[in-house]
Amino acid sequence: MLEIKVETENWQHHVRVSAEELDGLVRRIGDDGDRFLVVQRIPDLPDVFAQVWHQAGGAYTVEHRDGAADRHFQATADTPEAVAAALTGWARRQPGWDQDLTWSRLDMGPVQDVPPLDLPEGERAELEERVRETLAGGYATRAELAELAEDYLVTDDRRPVSHEQAIALADRLWLERVAEQATWQGETDPERLTRAFTALQGSGITARENFACCRNCGESEIGAAGDPDARGYVFFHSQCTDSAAAGQGLMLLYGGFDGSSETTEAIGHEIVAALEAVGLHTEWDGDPGRAITVTPLDWRRRLVG
Numbered sequence: 001m002l003e004i005k006v007e008t009e010n011w012q013h014h015v016r017v018s019a020e021e022l023d024g025l026v027r028r029i030g031d032d033g034d035r036f037l038v039v040q041r042i043p044d045l046p047d048v049f050a051q052v053w054h055q056a057g058g059a060y061t062v063e064h065r066d067g068a069a070d071r072h073f074q075a076t077a078d079t080p081e082a083v084a085a086a087l088t089g090w091a092r093r094q095p096g097w098d099q100d101l102t103w104s105r106l107d108m109g110p111v112q113d114v115p116p117l118d119l120p121e122g123e124r125a126e127l128e129e130r131v132r133e134t135l136a137g138g139y140a141t142r143a144e145l146a147e148l149a150e151d152y153l154v155t156d157d158r159r160p161v162s163h164e165q166a167i168a169l170a171d172r173l174w175l176e177r178v179a180e181q182a183t184w185q186g187e188t189d190p191e192r193l194t195r196a197f198t199a200l201q202g203s204g205i206t207a208r209e210n211f212a213c214c215r216n217c218g219e220s221e222i223g224a225a226g227d228p229d230a231r232g233y234v235f236f237h238s239q240c241t242d243s244a245a246a247g248q249g250l251m252l253l254y255g256g257f258d259g260s261s262e263t264t265e266a267i268g269h270e271i272v273a274a275l276e277a278v279g280l281h282t283e284w285d286g287d288p289g290r291a292i293t294v295t296p297l298d299w300r301r302r303l304v305g
Helices: 019-028 080-092 121-137 142-151 163-181 189-202 215-224 238-245 261-277
Strands: 004-008 013-015 036-041 048-054 060-066 072-077 205-208 232-235 250-256 292-294
Touching (some): 004 019, 019 036, 019 080, 036 080, 060 080, 072 080, 121 163, 142 163, 189 205, 189 261, 205 261, 215 232, 215 250, 238 250, 261 292
Parallel strands (some): 205 232
Antiparallel strands (some): 036 048, 232 250, 250 292
């Protein structure tokens, strides 16, 4: 699998695709509403991407950017094979991946300086702490972090963080997290959790991570989130994620779709077994009215967005 995320014009997201799947996505684009794709690395890095535009019957326009504005290049290609080969080489960071296309530098215009944040020290610390908490959760994208940074201190008569300042702050803290996770070795507890949830999903239990904002919203929405013939569900919402990232363990909410306590209890036992199978410890007394807690839990979730 390639460590990339591909987004298409029709709002589809494809994470960690194979070279063959990337080739298929390139060949697919061309019709109205599905004419381009953007490729980002995992984890996403600011101003590092490749993208392709293609209108059926015409050539392919390929771009890639490597950070600074003067590192943004464009080329054209006549065939999807040439485009897919270049994107695959880019994704794999292969030396010379770009040599089969003729590139020219795009002039992106002057770079605007972003003024430093003009915040009292207490507000600055509070803002950075909130962004870091969300980063530690591991599910937010850079764009979502920037939106959080821009809106967090807003009041009716004050908007102290501009859009550009928010992006700069989010990117700085994002890169700190990327550097930190580069030191992690082996499979992490959140990756074990994902393995357990994948197994549960395959057994007919709708399993969703970081799903909805609270218990009530999650329980009202989970029925529509999975297969119509699912037997039951398990999820944790964003507040549960925050608690896990703070070292307080992870609360899992679950149930059977037939509404019976017997089914809910059976689903609970299946969840506990799936978690223990991947090496995670749970606390649950078998009561279908009580949540399952995964603890102890070392919450180090690698960034994907």
